[in-house]
Amino acid sequence: MMLAIARSTAVTSGKRLLNTSSGLRQEVASATPNIGTVPPPKKPVGAFRGGITGFLFGFSLASSYAAYHLLDEYKQASAALQASVEELQLSTQKVSAHIRRIEAVEKDLKALRDTSATKEEISRVRGEMKKSYDGLHVEFLDLRSHVWGIRELSCCKCDYPLYAD
Numbered sequence: 001m002m003l004a005i006a007r008s009t010a011v012t013s014g015k016r017l018l019n020t021s022s023g024l025r026q027e028v029a030s031a032t033p034n035i036g037t038v039p040p041p042k043k044p045v046g047a048f049r050g051g052i053t054g055f056l057f058g059f060s061l062a063s064s065y066a067a068y069h070l071l072d073e074y075k076q077a078s079a080a081l082q083a084s085v086e087e088l089q090l091s092t093q094k095v096s097a098h099i100r101r102i103e104a105v106e107k108d109l110k111a112l113r114d115t116s117a118t119k120e121e122i123s124r125v126r127g128e129m130k131k132s133y134d135g136l137h138v139e140f141l142d143l144r145s146h147v148w149g150i151r152e153l154s155c156c157k158c159d160y161p162l163y164a165d
Contacts, residue, residue, distance in 0.1 A: 117125070
């Protein structure tokens with residue numbers, strides 16, 4: 001009750017009381033039961049602040065997902081490129097081996113071309129062979145006629161022929 005009077009006088013006088021007596025404080029303390037401390041009221045999250053927070057969270061989540069897939073595609077492309085490079089290296093080695101074989105065959109062909117005879121040389125050797133053959137044939141015929149002549153002479157003198165036919 002006294003509190004009410006003190007308040008009414010403070011309101012009417014327009015002055016604020018800075019101190020109160022201990023008795024008055026006890027009366028006020030006994031009048032209101034102590035239930036506990038009241039938690040401070042929560043600030044409501046504003047729509048604008050919540051929207052920005054949600055946007056940033058969603059953007060970071062989507063960015064990390066996109067970065068993961070981009071990295072995965074990069075790894076796949078890198079693996080495909082590496083496989084292509086290895087395949088190209090193998091085919092290059094095969095082509096190099098074929099080229100070395102072709103060069104070896106060309107070298108052998110050049111060596112054969114240098115050691116082989118030309119048409120003119122073959123015709124010259126053929127002519128020489130014909131001359132040799134003709135000379136041998138003539139000598140054979142001369143020898144035959146000579147043997148024939150010896151036979152004729154010996155057959156005339158004796159009754160036994162040299163050659164039995």
